[in-house]
Every structure is written in C-alpha cells, then in structure tokens.
Amino acid sequence: MWTAFSATFKRQLVTMRRAYPWSFFIGHILDGVYITIFAFLSYHFIFQGELNERFVSYTGTSDYLSYVIMGGVFNSFTVSLLMIVSRMLITEMREGTLEALLLTPSSRLGYFLGAAVQGLMRSGIEWVTIICIGLFFGLNLVSAHLALLIPILAAFCFAIFAQALVLGSFMLAFRDTYITQNTLFVVMMLVSGVSFPPEFLPQWMQCLSRIMPLYYGLDLMRAVMTKAQLSFAILQNLLLLVALGILYFFIGIIFIKQMEKSVFEKHFG
Amino acid sequence: MNLLNVIWAEMKKSHRHNFNNRLMYFSLFVWPVIQFVDSYYAFKPFNLGQDSPLSRFVPVEKLGLFLITGCLAYIFFWSLVQSAWMMGYEREQGTLEIILLTPAPRTLVMFSRAAANLLEAVWLFSIFAVLTILFMGGLHVAHWWLIPIAVVILMLSAIVWGGFLNTIFLFSRDAGFLYTIFEAPMAFFSGVRMPVMAFPLWAKMIAYAFPLTFVLNILRSIVLDGKNLSAIFQPLLELFLILLCLIIASFILVRYAEKHAKETGNLTLF
Amino acid sequence: MLEAKKLVKYYTMKEKSGWFARKKQQIKAVNGLDLTIKRGEIVGLLGVNGAGKTTTIKMLSTLLAPTSGTLSIDGIDALQQPEAIKRRINMIAGGERMLYWRLSARENLMYFGRLYGLRGSALKNQCDELIKKVGLAESADRPVERYSKGMKQRLQIARGLINDPDYLFLDEPTLGLDAPVARQLRGMVKDLAKKKNKGILLTSHYLEEVEELCDHVYIIEKGHLLLHDTPTRIIQTIVKDRILLVVMDRLTQEDWTWLRQELDNRGIHTQKNETDEGTQLDMTAPFDLTAQFIALTHQRNFHLLRLESKKPNLEDAIIRLAEERELL
Secondary structure: OHHHHHHHHHHHHHHHHHOOOHHHHHHHHHHHHHHHHHHHHHHHHHOOOOEOHHHHHHHOOOOHHHHHHHHHHHHHHHHHHHHHHHHHHHHHHHHOOHHHHHHOOOOHHHHHHHHHHHHHHHHHHHHHHHHHHHHHOOOOOOOOOHHHHHHHHHHHHHHHHHHHHHHHHHHHHHOOOHHHHHHHHHHHHHHOOOOOOHHHOOHHHHHHHOOOHHHHHHHHHHHHHOOOOOOHHHHHHHHHHHHHHHHHHHHHHHHHHHHHHHHHHHHHO | OHHHHHHHHHHHHHHHHHOOOOOHHHHHHHHHHHHHHHHHHOOOOEOOOOOOHHHHOOOHHHHHHHHHHHHHHHHHHHHHHHHHHHHHHHHHHOHHHHHHHOOOOHHHHHHHHHHHHHHHHHHHHHHHHHHHHHHHOOOOOOOOOHHHHHHHHHHHHHHHHHHHHHHHHHOOOOHHHHHHHHOHHHHHHOOOOOOHHHOOHHHHHHHOOOHHHHHHHHHHHHHOOOOOHHHHHHHHHHHHHHHHHHHHHHHHHHHHHHHHHHHHOOOOOO | OEEEEEEEEEEEEEEEOOOOOEEEEEEEEEEEEEEEEOOOOEEEEEOOOOOOHHHHHHHHOOOOOOOEEEEEEOOEEOOOOHHHHHOOEEEEEOOOOOOOOOOEHHHHHHHHHHHOOOOHHHHHHHHHHHHHHOOOHHHOOOEHHHOOHHHHHHHHHHHHOOOOOOEEEEEOOOOOOOHHHHHHHHHHHHHHHHOOOOEEEEEOOOHHHHHHHOOEEEEEEOOEEEEEEOHHHHHHHHOOOEEEEEEEOOOOHHHHHHHHHHHHHOOOEEEEEEOOOOEEEEEEEOOOOHHHHHHHHHHHOOOEEEEEEEOOOHHHHHHHHHHHHHHO
C-alpha cells in the first residue's frame, strides 16, 4: 500500500507542478468568494444587519457573516477534495491508462490515499486563500481550539475522502463527471447549512443533511473556529462524522471493486 | 435564406448531439430548481417581517416572484454557456476545422448555435417557472401584450449573449476558466438573487457589465411592477446598445480568431 | 488547375522555459514549395514525418494562411477569395475525427451540406447518393459512435464529397484500415479522379498505395521539394540496382569459380548461399542482368530451379533516398 501511495502522490505532484489546474483552483476560490460577497451584500446593504430571531436560536450566534463565510470556505474545500479524489479513476479511463493501472497488483486504497493527500495540498491552498479573503468581509475567527481542531479536521477529511470513493464509483457507472458531481454539489450546498441553517428546511429535506459529511463538518468547524464556548454536542457530532465516514468508506470500497470489474467486462468482453 | 438554413442545420445537429442524453436535463432543470430553492432559503436568516429593510427594494411578499423571475432569466443565459462548452469538444474532435473549411459565414454559425440550443434548453424550466409564478400569484402587469414582448427580449438577449460566448469559447482551450470569469459573477451580480439597486457602487459597476442585469430589470418592471412601454423605454435602449456592442465584438473576434488560426494553425488564443 | 507557387509557412513556437518565461522559436514547416494539381490527376505528396505534408494540405485547403507565396485554383486567387475557393475544394483526413459521433451518417452529411448552402431536395439527394456510394446505406441512421473504423473513414469520404468539390485533399486516408477496406477506398479514389475528373492530392504512409494511384509524386523533406516526377521515373532515377535471385542445382567448386569470374568481369556483385534446394545466388547490378546470366548458364548447361527478377518499388526508392540524405 505504501508504494502505491507514494507513487500516486509523486505522480500527482509532478502533474500539478507541470500543469497547475488554474481554472479549477480559481473556480473553487471564486465559488467561496461569491458566497462571501453574497452574504456581505445581503447583510449590510439589503437587510442592514437585521436578522431573523430563528437564525439566532438555530445557530446560537448572531454573527451571520462568520456563519456564512465559514460555509463558503468549507463548501469550496469539500467540493475541491471530492473532485480531486472521485475523478481519479474516470480520468484514467478517459486517458486510456485505466487498464494499465488495473493490471498492476497495487493497492487501490494506497492509490486513492496518495491522490487525496496530494489533493489536500491543493485544497489547502484554496482553503487558506478563501479564509484570508473572508477576513476582509467580516469573518471572525476566535482562538481556535487547536487540540480539537486537528482531530476534527482529520475526521472531516477522512469522511470527505470516503464520500469521494462513493462518488467516484457513481462516475464510473454513469461514465460521466459533470452531471454526477454537480448534482451532488447543488444538493450538498442546499442541505448542509452552507448559507443558512438546515433547520429552516422542511423536515424531509433535513434527512438529507444527515448523510452529508459537510453538514457535521461545518457544525464542528463553526463550533471550534468561530464560537467561544464548547459543548457536549461537539463530541456527539464528531462521533457521527467518523461513523458516517466509515460507512461511506466501506460502501465506496465495495462499489469501486464492482465498478472495476464491470469496466473490465465492458473493455475486454 | 442562408441564415435559416444554417440555423436549421445547427438545430438538427444540437438536438441530436447535445440533447440525446436525457441527463442533460439535470443541468437544465434539476439544478436550477434546487438553486432556486437554495436562493429562497438563503434569505431566511434575515428579518423578513413587514418591517424588513428588504421592502425598500422588493416587497417582502414578492420575494418568491423576484427570485423565480431571476432564475428564469438566468437559465436562458446559463443554458447557452453549456452549448458554448461544446465548442471545446468540436475543436478536439476536429469538426470545428471542417466548419471552417466550409464557406458558411462564421459569425452566423456562432449565433445560430445559440439560437438553435435555446428553446430546447429552457422549455422545461420555463414551464416550472410559469407554474410557480401562477401558484405564488401576485403578478402585476400593465398590459398583457407586454409579456410576449418581455419573452422576446429575453430570448434575443440570450441568443446574442450565447453567440458572444460561442465566439469566446471558439478560441480558448480552458472553458472552465472563461466560465469562472464570464458566467459565475453574472449569477451573483446581475440581480438574479439580489436587487441590484441595493448594491454599493463597485458592485453596481460589475452588475451593469452584464446584459442580464438590463434584461432582468426590464422583465421585472413588466411582470412585477406593472410598468408600461414608455416607462421601460430607457432600459430597453440601454439593453439594445449593449447587445449591439456584443454583436460587433463577436464579428471582430470571429474574424480575428480565424485569422489567428490561419497563421498559427491553432485556434487557441489564451 | 491548382497552382501553388513558392509556398512558405513559418510557425512561431513559444516554449515554456520557466513559470512565466517563454522562448520564441521559429519553425520552417514549408519552405518555398511549388505544386500543381490538374483536374483528373492524382498527385502524391510524400515525406517523412514532420516534412510539412499536413501543413501543405492545410494551406491548400485555406485553413492555414501561407507566410508567403501564391495559391490559385482555376485562376481564382485563394488568398484573396477564400470563400470562393472553399466551394471548390474539400479535405479528408484519416482517423476517426472530424465527425459528430452522436449523429448518424445522414445527419452528419445533412449538417455539413447545409453549411455549404445546400438545402431541400438537392441536399437530400446528394446525401442519399453519397451514402449509397460509400456503402453505408444500411447503417446510415445509426450513430457514428457505433461505426467501425472503416465505416467512419468511408463517411469521411462522403463528407469530403458533400459539396462535389473539384479538388480533393486526402491526408492519410487509409491510415489504420484493414487491407480490403483500404483497397476499396483506393478504387474509390481512382474513380473520383479518372471518372469524375477531380484533382486529387494524396499523402500516405503506404507507398504501394501511392505507387499504384498517383500520376505524379512530390517528395518533400523539411518543407523543401526534393523530387517531383512520376513514380516510375523516381524509382528509375533513385534505385539503379537490379536484383536477380536464382536457385539452381548444387554447383561444383569448379563451376562456381568459373561463374564467379564471369560475373565479376561483367560487374555483377554476387552472394552465394547453399540451401536444401540447391545453390542460391543473389546478384546485384546497376542494369538488368537477366539476359546475361541466362546466356552464362547456357554455356555450361546449369539447371535452373527458380529465377526471380526483383523490380525495385517506390518504397526502395524512398528508403534509398532517405539513406542518401542522411549521408549528406
């Protein structure tokens, strides 16, 4: 597994340095920035800072801008990481290298992890950039609880990684990236509490929130990065996030295996 | 006659080529509907009571109408971005070269592509929007005959915008980047989800760079504010001037693109 | 008649030499090429990869503007009136590109036909006729993505004929095709020139194809014209050696010494091999040596089992030419 990991990591690193995917990079940053600007304009220029009381009761804060900017930051980060990992195999298929890859006795998990860890470098740069821009538009970071932040980030990345495996297998099944990924992204953005608390949504839509790692991740990140007080809910959400990650992970592994087989059958049958 | 012939050719082609996959309607119907819902809920954290500051720009009870008209006009413009993306495919596939090999007028082909794709792309969401509008009620129209005029204005503007985008995408390899520059800001600044009047000056300046801003202004004046023709004359004139600029720009760009391609053997400019 | 005079094409290549720095480099793809194609004639364009064949074809088809030089077709200046030229020419490239894969053959043809201003029944008839001609009638309404390579290639040909061009440029039209399909295509190309009186320019890697089809051949190297002649004369001028291969009853040492002496005297280079059949001789000389050799065998009553005179072909000529150029 280690060799597959490092080989993929190095390959992706070289690819990134040769041809940095600027359009994805700038696109992801701008997606976050647009959400930020939207929140900024709405808050200051349209509503003059007047909030709905339910917002405060749902979120436990009256800092609307920090709430939404955090939403934009982590939405972009999630989209970026999901895309990097989930598009791996289908890209190999399109470039004609999939057979060569599947013929090797390498560990698929190492392969995906290599791509993910390398992808984190890219997503991380985007993430920091959006946070920095957000600071100008009213993002208030309180002293982050580092001891909590690191395990939360780790759990979050793991859950997103696992979700990307499932997404990737769907891409292989549909032979499509554009429709598959963006359908997930628009739904994810609606139900995960990016620009408004999901509690506003009808009950049945809130069920969808529960299967999005972004929903838990945002809740946790907001708790440790923008709120001063910590609560027991953090631990509960962290456990739920890890459990969801594990669930996605196993589903993803099984689906990818299935898809690889059917790809082989279609190619060599 | 030649015009109709080329439009017809493009229509037949794009019907078979772009719409043969029903998944296409995810991007043309499912996403816009979800985004409409999202834009509606994005206002929920704010004070939407009778004393809402929003009512300075849009009556609170008409927020739904405001958003659905925004989404409807946006989908007209957005659908053509997708068809412009196919330019990249045509370049890779080499069919673009074959089109340049024919004597068909190039700019005409660009605008025909836009026109050919429009109806097929927007009909489904349009039905949804009309039903939503009827369901929500609250339309305020001075003369009913203004509505078809509004639709024609919307379509013509979208076609001009689409033709312009086709031209731009004609010679760029990285369509995603152009999308980020030309399309995403449009969704945020041209008043699809927010009243442009509320913007600070810098945001207004961005807003008025997009024809969609003018189109939305006219559309909402007609269906929400009950303005008559004389009241919208000035924005109509402004829109007309912008569209004219876009058409002229497309002409120049197409000629430049072909000249460049002839010199370098390469359509990609940037 | 298509006449290109002193065609020159320079590309400026920008090469990335750092994060932002670009190195400019000028590449001379075609360098002063003269070329004529008459109606009813098949002209070959040969050269190794990177010789400038594709650039030449693209210039002739007005897709590329020459850096300098003139190009006229039936007296019309192609650089001044590209639109008028486009109606009279078309280009077909090998491979599977340049078609809409999700469209059927008929839809592809209808689309491109309309871009040539065809419409109504004229368009429909033209499409039907071409589909029949290239033998796609049965699959005309299936999407192209389900076609085999050969079918796509035949559709390309139909597409290239949609505007009934006077001049047709074929860039590797048989690339990667099975032998029978390739032969069929060759027949089609021949008919187009000889029966339909079209002027055809052909590039191909398959030299037998060029030898079989072309009335004239231009051989270019690095954008320069090396040779222009009929295939036969090209072979004659370049490959002067003739090879004679003979198998005969096993020679005695004495006979061999005698024969060798006689051959040497006549300037014939010989190589001897003993095989199961008998003695095999490979003889090379700069003239046809068959008659002389047979005369020699009569003198001593040698018994010939097999005699094969190998005629050099265009491929030998091109290989020889390439070797000579390398020595320079």
